[in-house]
Amino acid sequence: MARIELSGIQKRWGDNFGVRNVDIDIADEEFIVFLGPSGCGKTTTMRMIAGLEDPSDGEIRMNGELMNDIDARDRDVAMVFQGYALYPNMSVFENIRFPLRMRGIPRARHGELVREAAELVELTDFLDRKPAALSGGQRQRAALARAIVRQPQAFLMDEPLSNLDAKLRQAMRVQIKRIQRELKITTVYVTHDQIEAMTLADRIAIMQSGEIQQIGTPDEIYNAPANTFVAGFIGSPPMNLVDGVLEGGVFRSPGIEVAGLPEQRGGQVALGIRPEDCSIDGDSEQAQGDSAPHLTGAVYGVEPTGDLTYVTLRVSGKLFEVKAHRNYRAALDSEASVRFDLERVHFFESKSGSRLQIG
Amino acid sequence: MAAKRRSRGESLTLRYAVLGAWALFCVAPVLWFLSIGLRPRVEIITPQPIYWPTFSLDAWHMIWEDWPMAKYLRNSVAAIFGSVLIDLVLAIPAAYSLSRYTYRGRDDIGFYILSTRMMAPAIVAVPIFFLFKNLGLLDTIWALMLIYAAINLSFVTWIIRSYMLDIPRELEDAARTDGASDLRILWEIVIPAVLPGIITAAVIAMIFAINEFLFTLLIASTPDAYTMSVALANFTGGSDGVIYNAIALVAFLAFTPVFLVVVAIQRHLSRGLTMGAVKG
Ligand SMILES: Nc1ncnc2c1ncn2[C@@H]1O[C@H](COP(=O)(O)OP(=O)(O)O)[C@@H](O)[C@H]1O
Ligand SMILES: [Mg+2]
Numbered sequence: 001m002a003r004i005e006l007s008g009i010q011k012r013w014g015d016n017f018g019v020r021n022v023d024i025d026i027a028d029e030e031f032i033v034f035l036g037p038s039g040c041g042k043t044t045t046m047r048m049i050a051g052l053e054d055p056s057d058g059e060i061r062m063n064g065e066l067m068n069d070i071d072a073r074d075r076d077v078a079m080v081f082q083g084y085a086l087y088p089n090m091s092v093f094e095n096i097r098f099p100l101r102m103r104g105i106p107r108a109r110h111g112e113l114v115r116e117a118a119e120l121v122e123l124t125d126f127l128d129r130k131p132a133a134l135s136g137g138q139r140q141r142a143a144l145a146r147a148i149v150r151q152p153q154a155f156l157m158d159e160p161l162s163n164l165d166a167k168l169r170q171a172m173r174v175q176i177k178r179i180q181r182e183l184k185i186t187t188v189y190v191t192h193d194q195i196e197a198m199t200l201a202d203r204i205a206i207m208q209s210g211e212i213q214q215i216g217t218p219d220e221i222y223n224a225p226a227n228t229f230v231a232g233f234i235g236s237p238p239m240n241l242v243d244g245v246l247e248g249g250v251f252r253s254p255g256i257e258v259a260g261l262p263e264q265r266g267g268q269v270a271l272g273i274r275p276e277d278c279s280i281d282g283d284s285e286q287a288q289g290d291s292a293p294h295l296t297g298a299v300y301g302v303e304p305t306g307d308l309t310y311v312t313l314r315v316s317g318k319l320f321e322v323k324a325h326r327n328y329r330a331a332l333d334s335e336a337s338v339r340f341d342l343e344r345v346h347f348f349e350s351k352s353g354s355r356l357q358i359g
Numbered sequence: 360m361a362a363k364r365r366s367r368g369e370s371l372t373l374r375y376a377v378l379g380a381w382a383l384f385c386v387a388p389v390l391w392f393l394s395i396g397l398r399p400r401v402e403i404i405t406p407q408p409i410y411w412p413t414f415s416l417d418a419w420h421m422i423w424e425d426w427p428m429a430k431y432l433r434n435s436v437a438a439i440f441g442s443v444l445i446d447l448v449l450a451i452p453a454a455y456s457l458s459r460y461t462y463r464g465r466d467d468i469g470f471y472i473l474s475t476r477m478m479a480p481a482i483v484a485v486p487i488f489f490l491f492k493n494l495g496l497l498d499t500i501w502a503l504m505l506i507y508a509a510i511n512l513s514f515v516t517w518i519i520r521s522y523m524l525d526i527p528r529e530l531e532d533a534a535r536t537d538g539a540s541d542l543r544i545l546w547e548i549v550i551p552a553v554l555p556g557i558i559t560a561a562v563i564a565m566i567f568a569i570n571e572f573l574f575t576l577l578i579a580s581t582p583d584a585y586t587m588s589v590a591l592a593n594f595t596g597g598s599d600g601v602i603y604n605a606i607a608l609v610a611f612l613a614f615t616p617v618f619l620v621v622v623a624i625q626r627h628l629s630r631g632l633t634m635g636a637v638k639g
Binding site: 047050051052074075078082083085088089099102103 | 527530532533534536537538539543547548551552554
């Protein structure tokens with residue numbers, strides 16, 4: 001349907017940058033997710049793609065064609081808004097039909113197209129209702145159907161699930177992914193929820209303060225975060241980051257010593273290790289090493305969740321998270337030792353925070 | 360517990376008593392009017408108190424048969440509805456522009472529109488008289504229509520604008536990405552969404568127009584353009600002396616439609632009246 005390229009996109013309000021130097025090439029049929037904390041410029045970027053906001057600098061192209069001066073209504077993208085933005089005076093049927101009427105699609109086909117879209121989101125029984133008489137989930141579906149109905153060049157979805165409760169959110173997530181795969185329409189999806197991003201995306205663009213920090217597949221972002229921001233943003237709980245010194249193949253920090261690392265790099269670094277890539281001594285299900293442990297600390301908290309146990313350690317005043325087997329228990333303030341999976345240890349430059357390639 | 364409940368009961372009684380007294384205070388004069396209107400003339404001017412009034416339709420027949428009351432009523436209705444229509448046609452696009460677009464001088468224009476309401480009407484009475492005289496519109500309902508429209512335009516615009524500010528921006532953005540033009544958005548999204556505001560503004564404009572007296576008196580010099588409000592004033596004079604019962608009846612008739620409309624929309628009305636204050 002559409003390839004979307006953003007090059008050098010900026011958005012300024014006076015001296016404030018909403019979005020800064022965004023370059024991204026979104027492939028046809030791709031599902032791309034903009035992920036980042038609130039206020040990082042996700043919505044602004046999306047509104048610029050939709051044509052609702054003019055970029056201060058840079059170019060937006062769809063299928064190679066420059067879109068900067070093309071009005072929102074001529075861009076043929078469909079947007080799903082965070083607040084759904086259903087037209088309150090129209091029935092669900094009329095809401096879904098609205099884009100068909102506006103785009104001059106022959107009247108005779110409206111009924112059939114609306115019904116098809118409603119079927120796809122399982123809303124056929126509610127077509128006569130006004131939006132006010134729908135539940136949150138149904139409103140969400142109505143907004144989705146209105147976007148789907150005219151088979152646009154691209155879908156733009158701005159935190160479409162953020163107003164739903166957790167259970168409904170998960171159900172809708174699967175449905176959105178399924179629909180996107182069926183319709184094969186390029187989709188730009190904005191969220192601050194990393195689970196949504198990881199599960200939905202072909203590629204994720206992580207943003208912070210108006211800038212893209214990393215673009216990559218969920219695996220790339222998870223396995224090789226480009227900097228400490230990305231490392232600390234993805235994962236639940238996120239990656240442990242410990243400041244220390246790398247010298248002669250050994251990383252040292254109070255309470256932590258990791259040897260056997262490649263020797264060519266050194267200096268002030270941050271070591272990153274995910275809670276799931278650590279094993280804690282005394283945890284029956286995890287491999288026990290014979291070598292010295294990498295970290296020792298006092299147990300600060302033990303949180304069983306049912307399918308696993310979160311263990312928080314205090315290591316020289318800082319907290320460190322480990323995921324242990326669900327049967328693991330330990331007394332508070334008892335000493336615990338942790339081993340890292342050395343294949344999965346990350347290093348970041350202390351000053352810039354950017355990833356160090358080691359070995 | 361019981362004590363608490365009783366005290367709540369007492370305060371409820373008190374509340375009803377206060378509200379009831381207030382309602383009586385407001386409604387009594389109106390009912391008094393009606394009772395005067397439906398009594399024979401002699402009974403009204405008699406010095407003795409009358410406890411059981413006689414019912415009479417004298418005044419009713421008089422106002423329809425001896426005076427062209429139907430014509431006055433028609434003039435009123437035409438001038439008022441015409442003026443409200445003019446107001447809406449002008450105010451809705453103006454309000455939309457003031458609430459949605461950013462352009463140089465927008466806020467000044469908004470303030471200017473409102474400021475037309477700030478001076479005493481008497482200041483422009485003479486110029487207006489000559490204006491309509493030169494236009495050849497004196498003594499016509501067209502002039503009344505225009506003058507009522509001009510008087511009310513500012514706050515009709517202002518009320519509708521404040522309702523428009525309340526419409527979520529997303530709604531219009533959605534319509535735009537769905538392919539709607541600005542006029543379409545105004546017509547299909549914005550106007551339905553601010554309909555309560557439009558109705559409120561229209562009703563308030565109607566009330567002001569019905570009660571408008573100064574300019575009506577200035578422009579309407581013969582019964583051709585008399586409205587209810589001026590006709591009412593003219594009753595007081597005449598060779599028959601003051602005809603209280605007819606005056607009361609006409610006043611009651613002029614009051615009733617307004618009263619009914621206000622009751623019907625009172626929920627919106629209070630919001631409309633406070634609107635300009637809340638949303639600058
Ligand atoms: N109309 C505007 N005027 C000024 N600043 C704005 C405007 N819209 C957004 N911003 C600023 O731009 C930044 C990015 O906003 P936004 O794109 O809405 O973030 P997100 O959707 O990621 O939460 C924020 O700091 C916000 O305050
Ligand atoms: Mg946002």
